[in-house]
Amino acid sequence: MNKQILDSFTKDALEAARANNTYRSMRLMETPESSHVKIRTANGVSQEQILLASNSYLDLANIDELKQAMAQAVLEWGTGSGGARLTTGNKMPHQELEEFIAKFKGEESAITFNTGYMANVGTISSLCGKNDFIFSDELNHASIIDGIRLSRAKCFVYKHNDMADLRRVIQEAEKSRTYAPTSPIPHKLIVTDAVFSMDGDLANLPELLRIAKENDCLLMIDEAHATGVLGKTGRGLAEHYGCAHADVTVGTLSKAVAAEGGFVAGPKQLTEFLKNKSRSFIFTTAMAPAVAAAACNNLRYIDAHPERVQALRDNVKFFYESLKREGVNVEQSPSAIVPIVIGDEAKAMQVSAKLQELGILIPAIRYPTVAKGQARLRASLMATHTKEQLQTAASVMADLIRHLD
Known part of the structure; x- marks a missing residue:
C-alpha cells in the first residue's frame, strides 16, 4: 500500500475539520x-x-413481543436473503411487508429497498433523465440531492418551504425549454422532505399538491421522519393535513418503525416501473427476510397502538x-x-x-x-x-x- 499517497488524500481534510x-x-x-x-x-x-438523539421515535426496538417476533423470523428464514430480489432473494416476508406498507400508507402498492437512501436515489434517477426538470427544496436530504445528481436532470432549487419561490423556479424552467419540433417534452418533478431533518418543520403538502397540479408536475415526498410520527395514527403528512397523497411517497423503516430498509408507495404501475428501472433495487442483495418480517411486525404494532x-x-x-x-x-x-x-x-x-x-x-x-x-x-x-x-x-x-x- 502506498501510504504516502493515501495520506495526501486525507490528512489535510482531517486537519481542517479539526481546526474548524x-x-x-x-x-x-x-x-x-x-x-x-x-x-x-x-x-x-x-x-x-x-x-435525546434517537430517530427511534416510538421506542419499538425494545418491546419484548417485537424482539421475540424478529428472533422467531431469524429461526424460520435464516440470517440472509441469498440474492437480489429479481433473482433468488425474494421471499414471503418481503411481499408481506410491501402489502402492509401499501395498506398502512393508503396506497395501491409499495416496493421496498435496503435503505431509505437507496429508495430516494433509485426512484429519482429512474423517474427523471437529462432532459427533465426537478424542483427541489434547498434543505432536502442528501439522498434526494444525490438522486438528482445521478438523474442528470436539470435541477432548480427553491427557497426552503417558499411556495412563491417554487412557482418562480417552475416558470424559470419553462422559459429555459427548447421548443424545437424534435425536442423531447421534459418530465417535471417536485421533490421535498416531508419533515426536514435538521429543522423539524413540515412541507406544505396541500399547497405543493396545488402547484403540482397547476403545472403538470409529479410530486414526490420523503416521509423518513413523518411515518409513525405525524397524523393521528402515524400515517404521515397526508393524514396530518387531511389532504390527498403525493404521487410518489418515499419512506424509511429505520426510524419510527425501528427496523431497516426503505420503501416507495404509490400506484401499482409506479412500483412495477421501479422494479424494472431502479438500479438501487435491481443490483443489490435483498434485505434479510427476518428484517423484512420485523419491519412488518413493527408496522402492525403501530397500526394497532x-x-x-x-x-x-x-x-x-x-x-x-x-x-x-x-x-x-x-x-x-x-x-x-x-x-x-x-x-x-x-x-x-x-x-x-x-x-x-x-x-x-x-x-x-x-x-x-x-x-x-x-x-x-x-x-x-x-x-x-x-x-x-x-x-x-x-x-x-x-x-x-x-x-x-
Whole structure:
C-alpha cells in the first residue's frame, strides 16, 4: 500500500475539520437504544445518559413481543436473503411487508429497498433523465440531492418551504425549454422532505399538491421522519393535513418503525416501473427476510397502538413548553425533532459536551449538515421519555445556554 499517497488524500481534510470544529467521531453505546442508555466515555467509563438523539421515535426496538417476533423470523428464514430480489432473494416476508406498507400508507402498492437512501436515489434517477426538470427544496436530504445528481436532470432549487419561490423556479424552467419540433417534452418533478431533518418543520403538502397540479408536475415526498410520527395514527403528512397523497411517497423503516430498509408507495404501475428501472433495487442483495418480517411486525404494532403515537405527540408538546418556560427560544413543530440553534460551531459543541457530562445526550449538528453559523443542538424525542427526563433536559440546557461565553 502506498501510504504516502493515501495520506495526501486525507490528512489535510482531517486537519481542517479539526481546526474548524467540524471533525466527527462516534460514540460507543453499551446498551440498546432507548430513552435511557449507557455510553462508554473516551477513558472507558460507562456513563448513564438520557438519550435525546434517537430517530427511534416510538421506542419499538425494545418491546419484548417485537424482539421475540424478529428472533422467531431469524429461526424460520435464516440470517440472509441469498440474492437480489429479481433473482433468488425474494421471499414471503418481503411481499408481506410491501402489502402492509401499501395498506398502512393508503396506497395501491409499495416496493421496498435496503435503505431509505437507496429508495430516494433509485426512484429519482429512474423517474427523471437529462432532459427533465426537478424542483427541489434547498434543505432536502442528501439522498434526494444525490438522486438528482445521478438523474442528470436539470435541477432548480427553491427557497426552503417558499411556495412563491417554487412557482418562480417552475416558470424559470419553462422559459429555459427548447421548443424545437424534435425536442423531447421534459418530465417535471417536485421533490421535498416531508419533515426536514435538521429543522423539524413540515412541507406544505396541500399547497405543493396545488402547484403540482397547476403545472403538470409529479410530486414526490420523503416521509423518513413523518411515518409513525405525524397524523393521528402515524400515517404521515397526508393524514396530518387531511389532504390527498403525493404521487410518489418515499419512506424509511429505520426510524419510527425501528427496523431497516426503505420503501416507495404509490400506484401499482409506479412500483412495477421501479422494479424494472431502479438500479438501487435491481443490483443489490435483498434485505434479510427476518428484517423484512420485523419491519412488518413493527408496522402492525403501530397500526394497532395509536396511543404510542399520541404519547410521542404529548412529549413533544411538553418539551417545547418546558423549553419556553426556561427562556429558550424555539419554534414549535408537530414533528419529533426539536432544534435549538446556537449558531457558533464551537459553542454548540461546548454545550453538547457539557450536557453529556451531566448525563444528557443531545448532539451538536454542524456544517456541512447545516449552514455555517447555524450550528444547533438537535433533540429527538421518543414516546417513552418521562416528563421528568424532559423537564431535566430543558432546565439543564437552558442554564448552559445562558452561561455561554
